[in-house]
Amino acid sequence: MFATLLIAFIVGGLICVVGQLIMDLGKLTPAHTLSILVVLGSVLDGFNLYEPLIDFAGAGATIPITSFGNSLTHGALAEAEKHGWIGVLTGMFEVTSSGISAAIVFGMIGALIFHSKGQHP
Amino acid sequence: MDQGVIYFPSKPSIIASGVVGGPLEKKSVFAADFDLLLDDERAEEKSNEKGHKQMALQACQIALEKANIKERDVDFLMSGDLVNQMTPSNFLASTLGIPYLGLYSACATSISGAIVAALLTELGASKYALAGAASQHNSIERQFRYPVEYGGQKPGTAQWTVTAAGYALIAKGQMNSPVIEAATVGKSIDLQQTDPFHMGAAMAPAACDTITRHLKGRGQSLSDYDLIITGDLAKVGLPILQECLIKEGMAQQDVMKIRDAGAEFYGDDQTFLAGASGAGCSASVFFSTILKGLNEKKYERVLAVATGALLSPLTVQQNESIPCTAHAIEISMK
Amino acid sequence: MDAKQYDTLQQSLSPKPSIIKNCLKAFLVGGIICTIGQLITFFYMAYFNFTERTAGNPTVATMIFLAMLFTGFGLYKKLAQFAGAGSAVPVTGFGNAVISSAIEHKSEGYVLGVGGNIFKLAGSVIVFGVVSAFVVALVKLLLVTVGVTNW
Numbered sequence: 001m002f003a004t005l006l007i008a009f010i011v012g013g014l015i016c017v018v019g020q021l022i023m024d025l026g027k028l029t030p031a032h033t034l035s036i037l038v039v040l041g042s043v044l045d046g047f048n049l050y051e052p053l054i055d056f057a058g059a060g061a062t063i064p065i066t067s068f069g070n071s072l073t074h075g076a077l078a079e080a081e082k083h084g085w086i087g088v089l090t091g092m093f094e095v096t097s098s099g100i101s102a103a104i105v106f107g108m109i110g111a112l113i114f115h116s117k118g119q120h121p
Numbered sequence: 122m123d124q125g126v127i128y129f130p131s132k133p134s135i136i137a138s139g140v141v142g143g144p145l146e147k148k149s150v151f152a153a154d155f156d157l158l159l160d161d162e163r164a165e166e167k168s169n170e171k172g173h174k175q176m177a178l179q180a181c182q183i184a185l186e187k188a189n190i191k192e193r194d195v196d197f198l199m200s201g202d203l204v205n206q207m208t209p210s211n212f213l214a215s216t217l218g219i220p221y222l223g224l225y226s227a228c229a230t231s232i233s234g235a236i237v238a239a240l241l242t243e244l245g246a247s248k249y250a251l252a253g254a255a256s257q258h259n260s261i262e263r264q265f266r267y268p269v270e271y272g273g274q275k276p277g278t279a280q281w282t283v284t285a286a287g288y289a290l291i292a293k294g295q296m297n298s299p300v301i302e303a304a305t306v307g308k309s310i311d312l313q314q315t316d317p318f319h320m321g322a323a324m325a326p327a328a329c330d331t332i333t334r335h336l337k338g339r340g341q342s343l344s345d346y347d348l349i350i351t352g353d354l355a356k357v358g359l360p361i362l363q364e365c366l367i368k369e370g371m372a373q374q375d376v377m378k379i380r381d382a383g384a385e386f387y388g389d390d391q392t393f394l395a396g397a398s399g400a401g402c403s404a405s406v407f408f409s410t411i412l413k414g415l416n417e418k419k420y421e422r423v424l425a426v427a428t429g430a431l432l433s434p435l436t437v438q439q440n441e442s443i444p445c446t447a448h449a450i451e452i453s454m455k
Numbered sequence: 456m457d458a459k460q461y462d463t464l465q466q467s468l469s470p471k472p473s474i475i476k477n478c479l480k481a482f483l484v485g486g487i488i489c490t491i492g493q494l495i496t497f498f499y500m501a502y503f504n505f506t507e508r509t510a511g512n513p514t515v516a517t518m519i520f521l522a523m524l525f526t527g528f529g530l531y532k533k534l535a536q537f538a539g540a541g542s543a544v545p546v547t548g549f550g551n552a553v554i555s556s557a558i559e560h561k562s563e564g565y566v567l568g569v570g571g572n573i574f575k576l577a578g579s580v581i582v583f584g585v586v587s588a589f590v591v592a593l594v595k596l597l598l599v600t601v602g603v604t605n606w
Contacts (some may be wrong), residue, residue: 001497005490012489012545013482019540020481024474030273030543031579035429037544038584046591059492063518063545064485065580072588073481081606083465088592092585098512100581101518103550104573106523107557111569114527114558116269268559269572270526271576272535272542272551277470305557313458314465321467326456368456
């Protein structure tokens with residue numbers, strides 16, 4: 001268990017370092033950086049490389065946003081394998097619904113109960 | 122006279138001022154000179170924008186109270202802020218019921234308002250005119266950057282938008298009050314700077330141009346002033362301005378005496394990064410501490426230079442550069 | 456002074472971000488967030504009927520719930536100023552982008568404000584994720600069909 005945690009820490013941390021390098025060296029906004037990482041995750045899954053990373057690093061690979069690109073591609077590929085061309089479109093959100101639905105639901109709840117507090121840097 | 126330099130022979134005077142700050146501004150080194158510090162960032166109002174207007178209203182009312190003047194006696198209101206279409210200023214004007222010119226010079230609005238007020242006074246059209254600007258952190262951040270609660274890392278060159286409002290009451294030439302002797306209207310200067318988190322670098326050339334032009338037009342040098350203070354170049358922008366002025370051939374020991382309201386505003390607190398910015402920054406500091414210094418005869422001649430970055434979120438996303446301006450008034454006290 | 460000369464002058468007087476320090480901070484915070492994610496995964500596997508693979512979904516949802524609390528109490532932006540990509544890259548950063556937009560636009564009402572702006576910042580991530588997944592899946596399908604590779 002400790003080894004799994006350590007691997008999650010290291011792999012997750014390294015993916016964040018890649019993000020930091022894109023932001024600092026490329027002088028890009030967080031939105032640009034995250035978009036690049038999502039595309040990266042999606043492409044890695046095209047080469048069947050992301051799932052082995054999840055098997056190795058667990059949450060270290062599922063928590064960074066790259067995993068979102070991976071799940072989208074993974075869903076699309078799985079359906080494409082079964083149903084051909086049509087599956088590319090229909091399978092996309094098969095695996096990855098939880099991130100988006102959780103964000104929408106908690107976003108709404110957050111808006112209901114919280115106010116922004118700019119005065120506390 | 123040089124391009125854009127104005128001289129006021131009738132010596133319009135700043136007879137009173139009102140400055141209000143937000144709760145965080147209690148930490149400011151200038152806070153002791155502010156008239157009112159709010160406990161609530163929204164001034165007990167429902168939205169940030171309403172709080173923004175309320176804060177500006179309180180500043181105006183304090184200025185009027187100090188001079189013992191009613192709203193209906195004021196001939197003109199010059200106000201501006203950074204919210205879209207300057208709605209806080211528009212609501213402020215509708216509440217006060219004073220003939221109103223909305224002015225936008227970004228963070229240099231405090232001084233552009235004072236220049237127009239001085240001109241109207243000089244012309245004889247205005248007996249009393251209110252001029253000033255305000256900014257409220259939350260409403261400006263969402264306007265120009267991200268939602269307030271969004272976690273984005275800002276570089277060390279970024280500045281913190283203040284929550285503050287400063288308004289000055291300008292009247293016909295009077296003894297015992299600081300007078301606006303001259304002014305210089307800023308050009309919009311664009312040296313192709315593009316980083317919205319590095320406004321000091323974008324604005325410094327505008328301040329340099331205005332200061333140089335003012336001194337040339339008035340036949341003065343830096344040493345004629347007890348104090349030259351810029352608006353919100355902050356800790357990174359001020360040294361850049363000083364370097365630019367040295368390159369213009371000014372004496373180093375005089376250049377190094379130039380101060381900046383944004384650089385000093387929050388002291389050495391690292392959480393505010395390079396320092397303060399926002400239309401309320403120059404307005405609150407110039408119309409509190411600096412006026413007080415003049416009234417107490419600590420300074421005899423001050424050049425107050427408010428700097429403003431004339432960008433919009435749209436132009437930033439379209440990768441346009443950031444044109445900047447700086448307006449200056451020369452205030453003296455006999 | 457022309458724009459080029461000025462830029463050289465300006466850069467010589469401006470502090471540079473310390474990339475190594477930023478990367479270390481991103482590594483530390485990003486790593487800790489992923490470790491917390493791993494602990495939550497363990498929890499779902501131990502107490503509910505989830506496997507290593509399926510525990511990912513409830514873990515992500517829980518992390519976004521935590522992001523909501525941190526965002527609402529004004530802590531996420533403080534963490535982000537320290538961590539940079541360390542707090543932006545994990546799914547909690549995606550949650551923070553969505554939730555902060557929702558809270559911010561509450562003043563314009565729940566339909567036009569919250570509903571209309573909730574994906575203001577995070578929308579591009581979804582758009583580029585979907586478009587890229589579409590292209591990748593299409594290319595792979597094509598390659599499999601012509602027999603260059605297999606699934």
